[in-house]
Amino acid sequence: MEEIITLDYGSGGKKTSSLIEEILLPKFDNSKLNELMDGAVLKSKGRIAFSTDSFVVSPYFFPGGDIGKLAVCGTVNDLLMCGAIPRYLSLSFIIEEGFKIEHLKKIVNSISETAKECGIEIVTGDTKVVEKGKGDGIYINTSGIGFMEIEGYAKARINDGDVVIVTGNVGDHGVAVMSARNGFFLDTDLKSDCMPLTNLAKTIFKYGREVKIMRDPTRGGLATTLNEFVEGTEFSIELIEKDVPIAQNVFTACEILGIDPLYSANEGKIVLIASKDIAEDLVKDIKNLPEGKNAAIIGKVTSNHKGLVVLKTPIGGSRILNKLTGAQLPRIC
Amino acid sequence: MQLKINPSEVKDIVEFIKNYDKRKIKIMEVCGTHTMSIAKSGIKTILPENIKLISGPGCPVCVTAINRIDEILTLSQNPKVLIATFGDMLKVPGSRQGFNLATLKSMGAKVEVVYSAMDAISIAENNPDFEVVFLGIGFETTAPGTAVAIKEAKERNIKNFSVFSMHKFVEPALRALLDSKEIEIDAFICPGHVSTILGIKGFRFLADDYKKPSVISGFEPEDILTAIYKIIMQFEKNIAIIENEYMRIVTLEGNEFAQRIMEDVFEPVDDIWRGIGIIPKSGMGIKDTYCDFDTVKRFDIKLDFKDKLTICKCGDIIKGKIEPKECSLFAKLCSPENPIGPCMVSSEGACAAYYKYLRF
Numbered sequence: 001m002e003e004i005i006t007l008d009y010g011s012g013g014k015k016t017s018s019l020i021e022e023i024l025l026p027k028f029d030n031s032k033l034n035e036l037m038d039g040a041v042l043k044s045k046g047r048i049a050f051s052t053d054s055f056v057v058s059p060y061f062f063p064g065g066d067i068g069k070l071a072v073c074g075t076v077n078d079l080l081m082c083g084a085i086p087r088y089l090s091l092s093f094i095i096e097e098g099f100k101i102e103h104l105k106k107i108v109n110s111i112s113e114t115a116k117e118c119g120i121e122i123v124t125g126d127t128k129v130v131e132k133g134k135g136d137g138i139y140i141n142t143s144g145i146g147f148m149e150i151e152g153y154a155k156a157r158i159n160d161g162d163v164v165i166v167t168g169n170v171g172d173h174g175v176a177v178m179s180a181r182n183g184f185f186l187d188t189d190l191k192s193d194c195m196p197l198t199n200l201a202k203t204i205f206k207y208g209r210e211v212k213i214m215r216d217p218t219r220g221g222l223a224t225t226l227n228e229f230v231e232g233t234e235f236s237i238e239l240i241e242k243d244v245p246i247a248q249n250v251f252t253a254c255e256i257l258g259i260d261p262l263y264s265a266n267e268g269k270i271v272l273i274a275s276k277d278i279a280e281d282l283v284k285d286i287k288n289l290p291e292g293k294n295a296a297i298i299g300k301v302t303s304n305h306k307g308l309v310v311l312k313t314p315i316g317g318s319r320i321l322n323k324l325t326g327a328q329l330p331r332i333c
Numbered sequence: 334m335q336l337k338i339n340p341s342e343v344k345d346i347v348e349f350i351k352n353y354d355k356r357k358i359k360i361m362e363v364c365g366t367h368t369m370s371i372a373k374s375g376i377k378t379i380l381p382e383n384i385k386l387i388s389g390p391g392c393p394v395c396v397t398a399i400n401r402i403d404e405i406l407t408l409s410q411n412p413k414v415l416i417a418t419f420g421d422m423l424k425v426p427g428s429r430q431g432f433n434l435a436t437l438k439s440m441g442a443k444v445e446v447v448y449s450a451m452d453a454i455s456i457a458e459n460n461p462d463f464e465v466v467f468l469g470i471g472f473e474t475t476a477p478g479t480a481v482a483i484k485e486a487k488e489r490n491i492k493n494f495s496v497f498s499m500h501k502f503v504e505p506a507l508r509a510l511l512d513s514k515e516i517e518i519d520a521f522i523c524p525g526h527v528s529t530i531l532g533i534k535g536f537r538f539l540a541d542d543y544k545k546p547s548v549i550s551g552f553e554p555e556d557i558l559t560a561i562y563k564i565i566m567q568f569e570k571n572i573a574i575i576e577n578e579y580m581r582i583v584t585l586e587g588n589e590f591a592q593r594i595m596e597d598v599f600e601p602v603d604d605i606w607r608g609i610g611i612i613p614k615s616g617m618g619i620k621d622t623y624c625d626f627d628t629v630k631r632f633d634i635k636l637d638f639k640d641k642l643t644i645c646k647c648g649d650i651i652k653g654k655i656e657p658k659e660c661s662l663f664a665k666l667c668s669p670e671n672p673i674g675p676c677m678v679s680s681e682g683a684c685a686a687y688y689k690y691l692r693f
Binding site (some may be wrong): 312313315317318319 | 692
């Protein structure tokens with residue numbers, strides 16, 4: 001019989017110990033975790049950034065990643081966007097009774113690999129099991145601590161004439177998850193862009209305060225993030241539609257599914273506003289990284305339409321690009 | 334992102350339209366999908382002052398009279414009834430503010446969103462204890478689908494399925510608008526989807542009877558720009574004909590199978606339109622042969638045809654008499670999150686298009 005998670009595994013007793021000792025510890029081996037205390041005692045230098053995120057993506061395996069990889073990248077990327085270098089991560093599972101141990105092992109493995117890639121240690125964690133029908137396979141929460149590398153990213157520093165840069169093609173993650181969920185386009189190479197943004201962020205950090213603000217445009221996509229940048233400020237963003245990099249297969253899938261790639265989630269991209277003087281150099285540096293090869297300048301900050309994002313369409317017209325409203329695709333991350 | 338046709342050609346057309354200043358032309362785009370595409374692509378922002386696009390009565394949800402909405406809301410209170418509807422109808426308010434199918438659903442009414450009338454038949458089969466009522470909304474584009482479902486229900490002897498037909502013909506509404514002379518329309522961009530069913534011949538009356546230059550258009554921005562260009566050229570040549578820009582889809586005769594099936598199930602009846610009032614022979618009533626599947630007959634609904642006062646100006650917007658921003662409720666009391674009128678609810682509504690894309 002196939003090995004599955006039963007309620008015993010979350011009881012805190014013998015089965016829990018076996019889960020920790022046989023599946024988790026070998027993968028996350030480090031001195032802080034190995035002590036198996038109620039929490040981890042950590043060293044810090046100076047100011048820290050602290051972030052948390054829960055992951056409920058459905059399906060939990062999707063082209064280009066899985067819930068484990070996403071759970072590490074999500075929190076790591078949030079810390080990077082604060083200007084911090086991620087160092088420590090907590091990891092909590094909520095697993096539904098009946099979940100295959102083989103699937104759990106696969107997920108733990110991808111958590112371990114992604115954590116190594118990010119140079120981050122998993123220092124504390126927890127596992128709960130809920131009855132069959134009370135969850136949907138597996139949910140994960142991660143919280144992370146990073147050491148501040150650069151402070152002061154804020155929309156208050158955005159100015160007329162600044163430029164908007166994106167580090168690669170937009171919309172991949174949302175479309176990949178949506179098509180995996182519905183079984184659409186299975187024979188295509190649609191893939192989530194889920195990845196740690198560590199190298200991209202470190203490249204951007206080098207430009208110091210010439211970079212005004214940056215964010216990873218996850219739920220709500222590029223359009224929603226750009227709106228958050230200028231909302232409540234004196235400035236607007238003019239986005240040039242034809243300059244926004246979108247993979248042909250994502251563009252086509254979006255047309256068929258009736259979704260707008262500008263609102264589709266990303267899990268491996270940064271959008272930022274930087275001063276015009278350094279923009280070209282920064283884009284060149286980003287393009288030198290494999291994950292940044294499609295980076296582009298996609299718009300500029302103006303003071304024409306206070307607080308709005310205005311899209312210049314390919315025919316030369318313009319329209320407002322709002323934040324995502326109404327129903328968004330649920331459980332995308 | 335990529336353009337659908339040769340970019341240099343589009344550029345030329347845009348330049349021509351931008352610089353055209355010879356005469357004033359007021360063009361009505363009849364279809365709600367055109368309204369959305371025009372707003373989304375920013376076409377309105379490149380037109381010169383003298384060329385105006387006005388939205389017409391082509392958003393099916395928007396033209397549905399508030400009388401019918403009230404009747405639907407009342408019907409949904411019948412504990413035996415399960416309403417199956419396109420999603421756009423959920424948030425359309427009735428006369429009593431704050432009440433729509435969505436709020437009534439949260440209070441216990443049985444309402445299911447479907448993508449076609451055939452889905453409603455499946456619901457009927459899976460819920461034998463309920464009377465499933467499909468809300469038949471739309472013009473000649475969606476009516477054939479409803480007709481197929483009614484025939485299917487009859488063939489399979491499904492007892493708990495009926496259709497509340499609010500389907501409408503486009504032609505009588507356009508004739509009513511032109512005959513009333515309430516607003517001035519110089520030319521038409523004809524609906525691509527309806528033309529797919531009716532063919533070019535379905536819109537010939539605009540040129541033949543009213544001498545209005547008219548172009549059947551697809552829905553890409555390039556299609557609509559080409560249609561505007563062709564309309565201007567008709568004025569330049571001093572002709573008024575019906576042209577087909579949407580040749581990749583629309584034929585002279587249209588979809589004759591769909592036409593026949595509509596004729597088999599529906600017959601023209603007088604109907605009430607929001608903002609316009611009663612238009613003779615403009616509605617699609619269900620023929621007596623299929624009366625078992627007519628919600629109105631099955632539930633003995635006394636259809637109300639009286640003019641009901643509405644607080645929003647959707648009626649004037651549907652007629653192209655005013656623009657959304659001229660309604661005092663627009664973007665103040667009325668928004669997509671809290672719609673007062675159907676033009677803000679529907680994904681094809683003129684107010685929704687303005688709110689989403691053009692509220693600079």
